[in-house]
Amino acid sequence: MKNKIFVISVLFFISLSIYLFKTAPEPLADSSIKVGSQFPVSVLFRAVAAENAVARAIYTTEIVGKGKKAGLKFSEKWRNKTLDAGPLPALFLKEASKTIEKSPVPLGLFLGSDFPIVSTNKFSGVQVEKLKQIRVDSNPAFFYFTDIKRHVAMFPDYAVAEGCVTCHNEHPDSPKKDWKLNDIMGATTWLYPDETVSLEEIMDAVSVVRSGIVTAYLQYLEKCKKFQNPPEIGNKWPEQGYFLPSSEVFLAAYEQEASQQTLKILLSHTAKTSTALKDS
Amino acid sequence: MTTKVYGYSMGISVSIGLLILLLQQDFETWHSSGDLNPGHEKLDCKECHIASEGTIRQQLQANVRFYLDQRHTENDFVFTKINNKHCIACHDREDDHHPSYRFNEPKFKKARELIHPELCISCHQEHTGQRISHFKASDCQLCHKDMRIEDDSITVPHDELIKREDWHTCLGCHDYHGNHEMKLETTVGRSIKAQKIQAYFNSADSPYPGKLIHKAKESIYEK
Numbered sequence: 001m002k003n004k005i006f007v008i009s010v011l012f013f014i015s016l017s018i019y020l021f022k023t024a025p026e027p028l029a030d031s032s033i034k035v036g037s038q039f040p041v042s043v044l045f046r047a048v049a050a051e052n053a054v055a056r057a058i059y060t061t062e063i064v065g066k067g068k069k070a071g072l073k074f075s076e077k078w079r080n081k082t083l084d085a086g087p088l089p090a091l092f093l094k095e096a097s098k099t100i101e102k103s104p105v106p107l108g109l110f111l112g113s114d115f116p117i118v119s120t121n122k123f124s125g126v127q128v129e130k131l132k133q134i135r136v137d138s139n140p141a142f143f144y145f146t147d148i149k150r151h152v153a154m155f156p157d158y159a160v161a162e163g164c165v166t167c168h169n170e171h172p173d174s175p176k177k178d179w180k181l182n183d184i185m186g187a188t189t190w191l192y193p194d195e196t197v198s199l200e201e202i203m204d205a206v207s208v209v210r211s212g213i214v215t216a217y218l219q220y221l222e223k224c225k226k227f228q229n230p231p232e233i234g235n236k237w238p239e240q241g242y243f244l245p246s247s248e249v250f251l252a253a254y255e256q257e258a259s260q261q262t263l264k265i266l267l268s269h270t271a272k273t274s275t276a277l278k279d280s
Numbered sequence: 281m282t283t284k285v286y287g288y289s290m291g292i293s294v295s296i297g298l299l300i301l302l303l304q305q306d307f308e309t310w311h312s313s314g315d316l317n318p319g320h321e322k323l324d325c326k327e328c329h330i331a332s333e334g335t336i337r338q339q340l341q342a343n344v345r346f347y348l349d350q351r352h353t354e355n356d357f358v359f360t361k362i363n364n365k366h367c368i369a370c371h372d373r374e375d376d377h378h379p380s381y382r383f384n385e386p387k388f389k390k391a392r393e394l395i396h397p398e399l400c401i402s403c404h405q406e407h408t409g410q411r412i413s414h415f416k417a418s419d420c421q422l423c424h425k426d427m428r429i430e431d432d433s434i435t436v437p438h439d440e441l442i443k444r445e446d447w448h449t450c451l452g453c454h455d456y457h458g459n460h461e462m463k464l465e466t467t468v469g470r471s472i473k474a475q476k477i478q479a480y481f482n483s484a485d486s487p488y489p490g491k492l493i494h495k496a497k498e499s500i501y502e503k
Binding site for chain 1: 333334335337338339340341342344345351352353355368372374375379381382384385386387389392393398423424426427428429430431
């Protein structure tokens with residue numbers, strides 16, 4: 001009887017092996033196998049952070065800063081239908097981060113600080129330690145977070161315009177009232193699952209960040225159209241008066257600056273790799 | 281043919297017949313693991329249970345290779361694993377106050393360990409017949425216990441409610457996902473009572489005033 005069961009089991013496993021491996025169709029692609037030249041994920045992080053920094057600087061300085069002087073309003077309650085206002089820079093980033101999250105690219109973006117206006121944006125644990133280090137050396141921090149299985153990068157978030165400083169110093173819920181221009185007010189935190197990435201993956205990440213920024217800007221323009229006194233949307237910027245650039249004009253200005261930064265990051269990594277190869 | 285062999289043959293035939301019958305679309309509900317949650321009653325199984333890549337044979341092959349260390353990743357078997365993207369396909373909102381992805385940030389480690397707010401199904405387990413299957417009022421403290429509002433306009437200030445650990449009052453004024461067009465209540469005594477909130481979690485109509493801001497799509501295939 002035992003022999004019979006043994007023979008049947010052996011025959012079953014042989015048949016299963018033939019079924020699965022010998023005569024089976026083409027194996028399914030393993031998504032974790034990388035093809036082509038690989039970059040460390042820090043290159044992807046540097047590229048998307050540079051893209052974001054350019055957009056934030058343009059939005060903060062050219063739209064919010066100069067827009068306020070031209071009569072435009074910006075508020076943390078900008079989604080309120082009765083308020084004719086646009087998103088503050090931190091909320092603009094939040095909008096961009098939503099689009100990034102919804103895309104198939106596994107990139108995550110958050111903004112936080114040790115002294116945020118909204119208490120749920122306050123860092124804790126490892127992010128507090130990393131921000132302290134960022135304040136010392138101004139360098140981004142890269143680490144791996146095990147429970148979410150994500151590589152993490154934190155980049156300094158500077159007070160790029162006088163508006164950042166005054167808004168945070170004057171806001172009743174702000175826990176710190178002595179911010180100065182160019183202070184590191186917090187950090188953007190980026191997540192990505194893979195340790196190495198292809199050039200295509202870097203481009204996909206850059207592309208989704210751009211899409212997030214344009215979507216955020218388009219949402220602002222949509223809101224503006226419902227204002228009692230809507231600004232003229234076209235080729236002009238708030239610097240010239242009560243105007244807003246169209247999404248195409250905004251994107252063109254942003255891409256011109258951001259593309260240079262991204263290219264510089266990619267070439268700088270390639271140059272470092274070439275030097276290392278020569279040295280070895 | 282002996283009676284025993286006849287019995288076995290009949291048993292196997294009836295089982296195969298029933299299995300084939302159960303796999304037909306008209307009989308899907310017969311092998312559902314429980315009642316669908318409120319709002320999902322009319323959904324077809326295929327709305328959430330989406331066929332995974334490849335044939336069954338390819339999937340078996342991939343997973344055997346994975347367990348033999350010949351492949352780095354597992355492959356979903358028969359259906360793709362349910363994830364947030366399945367939910368977001370219908371429930372995407374412009375201004376969700378607690379989007380699940382927000383909890384992927386490193387600082388929410390403790391909340392992730394305890395209640396997994398980064399996954400929709402942690403609170404909205406399907407096939408339970410309930411709107412919200414797992415949620416305790418005290419879960420709010422995982423992120424909000426240090427909250428401070430300088431110009432607090434409610435009758436009992438937030439920091440006082442936090443000190444008293446009156447966590448059940450949070451949802452009495454705030455709709456977790458912010459999906460109702462409503463003015464926030466400022467008189468704490470007039471906030472929605474915990475029993476009403478619990479009834480809503482089970483299956484009762486929404487106790488929050490105002491219209492829904494975002495109405496969910498009726499199908500993930502809807503454009």
